[in-house]
Amino acid sequence: MPAPTTATNGRKVLGRLSLPERNFVAEALRTETLGGVLLLLAAIAALVWANSGLKESYESVRDFHLGPASLGLDLSIGHWAADGLLAVFFFVAGIELKRELVAGDLKDPRAAVLPVVAALCGMAVPALVYALVSATGGGSLAGWAVPTATDIAFALAVLAVIGTSLPNSLRAFLLTLAVVDDLFAILIIAVFFTDDLDFAALGGAVVGLAVFWLLLxxxxxxxxxxVPLALVIWGLMYNSGIHATIAGVAMGLMLRCTRHEDEAHSPGEHIEHLVRPLSAGLAVPLFALFSAGVAVSGDAIEEVFTRPETLGVVLGLVVGKAVGIFGGTWLTARFTRAELSEELAWPDVFAVASLAGIGFTVSLLIGELAFEGDQVLTDEVKAAVLMGSLIAAVLAGTLLKIRNVKYRKLCEAEELDEDLDGIPDIYEQDNPEYHLRMADIYERKAAEHRRLAEVTAGASEENDGPA
Known part of the structure; x- marks a missing residue:
């Protein structure tokens, strides 16, 4: 995703995006926001289904097994959603990361400093908060990675539901945070949640990836x-002991995301455009449907705030994310002598940092991996993820609403196109042709006003004349 402008030599932090990056952000936001709304609806449906009289049917569907056992793929519906469908989600994440590294703002080390440092701090501080809370209460440290992830689709869904405007620079900042966040979440899953390796299957997956790369x-x-090759690679990766979603990331990173002279879009951009709706509209909502169905009651909610593991997850998401991202951004600006864009204030950065505390898809996945074999604790951690995300959403929504009038004015200024040429006027202020067009427009408007004034004056004289 496009990164906001950061600075080392007097440039602005979170300044206005370039026009191509603005257009890319706008296109990405449309898909992510729709996907986020579907994700939200799927999560609500899962909670209602799992807490109604149909609870047993939910569990029977989620735990129903299908797939070829001879290939080691006799999995439950829940596992197919987590290991299979999320591979599509991580495939798109891999393409996004590749684009940023070779064609986006992350290509420039100076521009990459802000989102990378902010994302790292936004993962390290929640993990530290969880570890402190859990260790103090005598809980397990296994879930330290649960509150480290941000769910960008869910965050954008919250913005859509509460109707809060947000300048493109802040949206891009949030999107880029999510890309870097996904990268480190992938590394965490690969390094810390890999069981015994099957080197034969892993070797087969590597060979498959090599063939995939050569064909490209x-x-x-x-x-x-x-598609058949990708399925073979995924199946081998699953049987290797490494989480199968890593296959999706690896294939996404192999796609070319730079354009040739005769191309309107690179292959990576084209495939992302085709696959993103499948990821946001089907894969992630179905994962949410079969992962978010946990029992919610007064006792369960009380347990979330009393058990050290679950309290650590809640505080990690709500406090750790906000403090980590805001602190990382402030420190980067402080030590690179950068200045915050004059259109924004530091409370705006804190509000967006709080919004990043919505950790859903990847947090639920890591929760399942961290406490595998302990279904009770897994469900409690999932409830903690839901509760922490809800609190973060309410907090961020309140903070953003306070500044919504200011945001709306910024958005209107970014979209204003008085000369109707399809390019916002704010991007043409240094273009002499633009000023000539605007002078002509203003002259025509002034002439129209003069003509109307003359007509009005003439009508007034007729009315005031002798009867």
Whole structure:
């Protein structure tokens, strides 16, 4: 995702995006916001289903097994959602990361400093908060990674539901945080949640990835080539002991995301455009449907705030994320002598940092991996993720609403296009042709006003004349 402008030599932190980056952000936001709304609806449906008289049917569907046992893929519906469908989500994340590294603002080390430092602090501080709370209360440290993830789709859904405007620079900051966040979440899953390795299956997956890469380099086209190969790679990766979603990331990173002269879009951008709706509209909501269905009662909610593991997750998401991202951003600006854009204030950064405390998809996934084998604690941690995300959403929504009038004015200024050429006027202020067009527009408007004034004056004289 596009990163906001950061600075080392007097440039602005969270300044206005370039026009191409603005357009890319706008396109990405439309898909992510719709996906986030579907994700929110799926989570609500899961909670209602799991807490109604149909609870047993929810569990029976979630735990129903299907798939070829001879290939080691006799999995429950819940596991197919977590290991299979989320591979599509991480495939898109891999493409986003590749684009940022080779064609986006993360290509420039100076521009990459802010989102990378903010994301790292936004993962380290929640993990530290969890560890302190859990260790103090005598709980397990296994869930330290649960509150480290941000769910950008859910965060954008919250913005859509509460109707809060947000300048493109802040939206881009949030999107870029999510990309870097996803990268480190992938590394955490690969390094800390890999069981005993099956080197034969892993070797097969590596060979499959090498074939995938060679086909891409040779320019071979056709979904009928890549989809079957991707399924084989995924199945081998699953059987290797490494989480199967890593296969999706690896394939996403292999796609070319730079454009040739005769291309309107790179292959990576084209495939992302095709697959993102599948990820945001189907894969992630179905994962939420079969992962968010936990029992919610007065006792369960009380347990969230009394058990050290679950309290650590809640405080990690609500306090750790906000403090980590805000602190990382402030420190970066402080030590690079950068200045915050004059259109924004530091409370705006804190509000967005609080919004990043909405950790859902990846947090639920890590919760399942961290406490695998302990279904009771897994469900309690999931409830903690839901509770922490809800509190973060309410807090961020309140903070953003306070500044919404200011945000609306900034958004209107960013979208204003008085000369109707399809390019916002704010991006044409240094263009002489723009000023000539605007002078012509203003002259025509002034002439129209003069003509109307003359007509009005003439009508007034007729009315005041002798009867």
């Amino acid at each position: 380099r040779k320019g071979v086209r056709g979904w009928y080539v890549y």
